Amino acid sequence: VQQVFKQIFYMINAVALNNLLLRKDVCSWSTGMQLRFNISQLEQWLHGKNLQQSGAAQTLVPLIQAAQLLQLKKKTLEDAEAICSLCTSLTTQQIIKILNLYTPVNEFEERVTVGFIRNIQKHLQERNDSPQLLLDFKHIFPVLFPFNPSSITMDSIHLPASLNLNFLNKV
Secondary structure, three states, X not given: OHHHHHHHHHHHHHHHHHHHHHOHHHOOHHHHHHHHXXXXXXXXXXXXXXXXXXXXHHHHHHHHHHHHHHHOOOXXXXXXXXXXXHOOOOOHHHHHHHHHHOOOOOOOOOOOOHHHHHHHHHHHOOOOOOXXXXXXXXXXXXXXXXXXXXXXXXXXXXXXXXXXXXXXXXX
């Protein structure tokens, strides 16, 4: 059950983050707020179902960071440093793409300046992360089956003759 929910939550993360990276109309402060609220609802659900140890919540970290990126101020050098230290699960390309797509919803917000984006790029240039922009939503985590040793020894097993397993020899 835990492995199934980890996979489902990864797919939610990948599809939502990919949509965020491809659609200019969803890169806004209000979308960041909405995403963060919905993610907290998912985390509460996991907690209520006793699935905190499944690793499902950890698969949502890139989406959480993207939502926080949308909500942060994007003007000063300190803002750039905060973004760089916060967005550790996002690649440099993903951060830059979100900043380029950021669209103000009302007149109180401002577009992200080219100078600010260059400043972020300068801060992140020493990162050695993947050039991949989109997440692979078809990624499948390996299935782990727990080993439960049996208390029955092989010497004590009796095979009925009706199974026609005469070719098996007890050693």
